[in-house]
Amino acid sequence: MKNINLTETKSWNILKNHFNIIKNVHLKDLFLSDPHRFNKFSINFENKILVDFSKNRITKDTLKYLLDLTKEMNLKNAIKNMFSGMRINETENRSVLHIALRNQKNSPIFINDYNIMLDINHVLKKMKNFSESVINGNWKGYTGKSISDIVNIGIGGSDLGPYMVTEALRPYKNHLNIHYVSNIDGTHLVEVLNKINPETTIFLISSKTFTTDETMTNAYSAKMWFLKISKEKNTLDQHFFALTVDVKNALEFGINIKNIFQFWNWVGGRFSLWSSVGLSIILSIGFDNFKKFLNGACAMDNHFYHTEHKKNIPIILALISIWYTVFFGSETEAIFPYDQYMHKFPSYLQQLNMESNGKSISKTGQRVSYQTGPIIWGAPGTNGQHAFFQLIHQGTKLIPCDFIVPIYSHNNLTDHHIKLISNFLAQTKTLAFGTMDEFYFKKTIFFKKNIKHYKDKIKTDFLFKQCTGNQPTNSILIQKITPYNLGLLIALYEHKIFVQGHLLNIFSFDQWGVELGKKIAEIIYRNFNNREKINSFDSSTQGLISFYKSFYK
Template identity: 70%
Template sequence: MKNINCMFTKSWNDLKNHFQEIKNIHLKHLFSIDNNRFEKFSIKFKDEMLIDFSKNRITEETIKKLINLANETKLKDGIQSMFSGDKINKTENRSVLHIALRNRTNYKIIVDNTNIMTEINIVLKKMKDFSKLVINGQWKGYSGKAISDIVNIGIGGSDLGPYMVTEALRPYKNHLNMHYVSNIDGTHLSEVFKKVDPETTLFLIASKTFTTEETMTNANSAKTWMLYYFKNKNFLDKHFIALSSNIENVLKFGINIKNIFPFWEWVGGRFSLWSSVGLSIILSIGFHNFEKFLDGAHAMDNHFYETDFNKNIPVLLALISIWYTNFFRSETEAMLPYDQYMHRLPAYFQQANMESNGKSIDRNGNKILYDTGPIIWGEPGTNGQHAFYQLIHQGTKLIPCDFIAPIISHNKLGKHHLKLISNFLAQTRALAFGQTRDDLMKDLHFLQDTNKDIKKILNFKICQGNQPTNSILIRKITPYNLGSLIALYEHKIFVQGYILNLFSFDQWGVEIGKKLAQNIYSHLNNNSNNEYYDVSTQGLIKFYKFFS
C-alpha cells in the first residue's frame, strides 16, 4: 500500500477551500436549487437496498473533490492489495482476507504459496456437518441427551459479531437456545449457568490464540462447572468446541482435536464472524441461511471491488465521513437502526470502526495532525428519539447519522411498522430542514394555545436543521441483506483508514491495559507491596483491599 499523507495532497487543499465556500449553505437551499438531488445522491444495491445520501452537506463538486482525494491517495491500489492477499497489516506482517471467507467459488487467493480457498471450504464443510448433527439432535451430551443450549464464550469480535448477527436474524432461528458470555465479570457467566442444564449444553470457546484472558478465564470456569456434574474429563468431548488457530493450547485445555474449528492469522478478530467464529450463527439459523449470509457479503465485496468510485457505496460513505470528521470537525457518528432485531448493530460497528481507525500514528510511523476515526454510537429507533435526539436536533454538536430500516417487518403487528417507518422518515426530514420561527408562527395549534406567552418560548422551539443523515432502506432483514449491510460498513472502514494513511487492522492500543492488568492482578492476588504504582492507583488498591 502507498503511504501518502492525505493532508499534503492537492485534493485535500482543494477540499479546504471548498469547505469555506459551502460550510454555511443550508440543506434547504441545496434541495431548493436542484429537483434531481435525490437521483444524484442515492444508489440502489441489487434491488434490495437503497442508500440515500442526499441529506448531506455536499454538492456534486464536493463529491468530485472527495473522489479526487481517493484517487490521489491511490485507493484503487489499496483495494487491489487487500483483495490480492498482500500483507497490508504491516505491523503484524499479515494479509487481511475476511473477503475470502465469503468467496465460496473456485477463485484462487494465494497466501504464502497456499490457495486459502481450499482450506476455507474444508472448514465450511466441517461446520456444515457438525451443525447438522447438533440441530438434528444427533450430537448427544454426556448423559445421552440432545443439545438444547449453545454458550459462545469469546470477547471483542468473537462475541460482538456472532451475537449481533444471531439477534438480527432471530426470525430465522431454530429451537436451540443461544447464550453469549464475554465479560470477565463472573456475573455474566453465573447468570448463564442459572439458565442452562449441563447435560444439554454445548460450549463454544472462541479465541484465535486461546490465551485471551477474559475468554480463557470464562472457559476454565465453564469446564470446572461441567466437571462438577460428570466428573470424567473424557466427557469434555461432548460439550466443548474450540474456534481457534492455536491447536497446541486447545489440546492443553483438554478439547479433542476433532472438536477444533480453525481460522487463520489473516482473519482479524473484529472481522471473524465470517469464519469458524460464526459457528454459533450457523447453529442458530442453519447452514443454508449462513450460506445466504456469506453470499450477501460477497455481492457487496464485488460491488466494492468493481464499481467506479462515483457509484461505489462504501467509498462514498467513507469519503462523506472523512468530509465531516476533518472539515466540519464533527467528532461522532450515530448509527440508528429502526429495527429491534438489530439492536446490537451500533455496538458491533463501534468496535469495528474505533478499534480499526482509532489511531494517531500513520503508516510512515509519524504523528498524525488531522482527525482519524470518529466515535461511533447509537441505539435502535424509536428509543433514541426519547433520549439523545434532543441533542442532535438542538445541541451544539454536528452529529452525522445513519438511519437504517427494513421496509418489510418480520412481525406484522397492527400499525406498528407503519408508525416506525413514519418516525424514520420524519426524523431525517426534521434533522435536515428544521423548524424556523416562520414555521412556528404558521402552526395554528401553537397559536391557539392561549395559556402560554408565545414570544417567551418561541426561541426554545426553533430547530436549525442542516443536520446531515444517510438513509438506508432495506427490503427486508434477510441473511443475504444483512451480509451485504455488514460488508458495506466493513469496506467503509477500510476506505477511511486507507485514505487517512492508517494501519486499520492492528490494535496495539488494546495491549497496554492487558499487560498492566496482569501485573496488578499479581499484586492483588499475592497481597504484595504496590509502591510500584502511582499514588492514585495505590489509593484505589488500598481501598479495594480494605473491603475484599
C-alpha cells in the same frame, strides 16, 4: 505499499478551500437549488438496499473533490492489495483476507503460493456437518440426550459479531437456545450457567490465540462447573469445542482435536464472524442460511471491488464520513437501526470502526494533524427518539447519523411498521430541514387574537421551539432483514471502514491500544496476591489497590 500523507495532497487543499465556501450552506438551500437532488445522491443496489445520501452537506463539487482524493491516495490499488492477499496489516506483517471467507465464486486466493480456499472450504464443510448433527439431534451429550443449548464464550470480535447476527436473524432461528458470555465479571457466566443443563449444553470457546484472559477465565470456570457435575474428564469431548487459530493452546486446554474449528492469522478478530467464529450463528439459523449470509457479503465485495468510485456505496459513505470528521471536526457518528432485531448493530459497529480507526499515528510513524476515527454510538429507533435525539435536534454538536430501516417487517402487527417507517422518515426530514419557523408561530391562536400583546411570546416560543435543521443523515432502506441482506450490510460497513483508514493514512487492522491494557491488567492482577505495599504504580492506582485490599485483611 506506498504511503501518502493526506495533508500533502492537492485534493486536501482544494477540499479545505471548498469547505470554507460551503460550510454554512443549509440543506434547505441545497434541495431548493436542485429538485432532482435525491436521484443524483442515492444508490440502489440490487433492489435490496437503497442508500440515500442526499441529506448531507455536500454538493456535486464536494463529491468530485473527495473522489479526486481517492485517486491521489491510490485507493484503487489499496483495494487490489487487500483482495490479492498483500500484507497490508504491516505492523503485524499479516494479510487481511476476511473477504476470502465469503468468496462464493471459490476463485483461488493465494498466500505464499498456497490457495487458502482449500482450508476455508474444509472448515466450512466441517461446520456444516457438525451443525447439522447438532440441529437434527444426532449429536448427543454425555448422558445420551440431544443438545438444547449452545454457550459461546468469547469477547470482542469473538462475541459482538456472532451475537449481533444471531439477534438480527432471530426470525430464522431454530429450536436451539444460544447464549453468549463475554464479561470477565463472574455474574455473566453464572447467570447463563443457572439457565442450562450440562447434559444438553455445548460450549464454544472462541478465541483467536486461546489466551485472551476474559475468555479463558470464563472457559476454565465453565469447564470446572461442567466436570463437577459430569465427574468424568472424557465427557468434555461431547461438550467443549474450540474456535481458534492456535490449535496447540486449545489442545492443552483439553479440547479434542476433532472439536477444534480453525481459522487463520489473516482474519482480524473484529472481522471474524464469517469464519469458524460464526459457528454459533450456524447453530442458530442453519448452514443454508449461513451460506446466504456469505453470499450477501460476497455480493458487496464484488460491488466494492468492481464498481467505479462515484457509484460505490462503501466508498461514498467513507468519503462523507471523512468530510465531517476531518473538515467539519465532528467527533461522533450515530447509528440508528429502526428494527428491534438489529438492536446490537450499533455496539457491533463500535468495535468494527473504533478499534480499526482509533489511531493517531500515520503509516509513516508520524502523529497525524487531523481527526481520525469517529466515536460510534447509537440505539434502535424509536427508543433513541425519546432519549438523546433532543441533543441532535437542538444541541450544539454536529452528529452525522445513519438511519437503517427494513421495508418489510418480520412481524406485521396492525400498523406498527407503518408508524415505524413514519418516524424514520420524520426524523431524517426534521434533522435536515427543521420544522419550526416564524410563519408557523404567526399562524397560532395567539397571533390571531392580539398580535401586539403576544408579540414577545411568539418570539420567545420561536426561539425555544426552533429546530434549525442542517443535521446530516444517510438513509439506508433494506428490503428485509434476511441473511443475504444482512451480509450485504455488514460487508458494506467493513469496506467503508477500510476506505476511511486508507485515506486517513493509518493502519486499520491492528489494535495495540487494546493489547497494552491487557498487559497492565496482568501486572496489577499479580500484585493483588502480594500483601506488602507495592510502590511501583502511580499514587492513584496504588491508592485504589490499597483501598480494595483493605476489605480483604
